[in-house]
Amino acid sequence: MTEILRELGTIARALDSISSVEFKDLKLSKGQYLYLVRIYEQPGIILEELANYLKVDKTTASRAIKKLVANGLIERRTQLDNKKNKPLFVTKKGAQLYPMLRAEHNYSEQTALRHLTTKQQVQLQQLLQQVRRNIEKDWEIVKKGQKRNY
Known part of the structure; x- marks a missing residue:
């Protein structure tokens, strides 16, 4: 029997733990950096698309978004033609974090693929x-x- 999924899980948990420690000073709690990065890279994405992209349920995504909004890192914008779907955008404060988040990603990827x-x-x-x-x-x-x- 192969243990591929266990290996993938171990890698994912290790990287998530590292990120949680390294991003603590940025006031990004567990996994919130993923949402911030995806919204930065796909401005205007709606909650349902983001949840599907990250493979989480809408409730989990909604909680993370609510915290990021409260911390002033992202914002929801109401559309005149569709008040139900509120596109998500990174604020100026959130955008300032992106280079560091991207640098961490690049470093982790280089390390993993060494x-x-x-x-x-x-x-x-x-x-x-x-x-x-x-x-x-x-x-x-x-x-x-x-x-x-x-």
């Missing part, structure tokens, strides 16, 4: 994208309240 050839890195990315696509199917099923058949 000693892998360019060809291996491309192959790893392709394989992980396929794994993600495979899991997304089940995520969609479970998100809709159904059970997986195993």
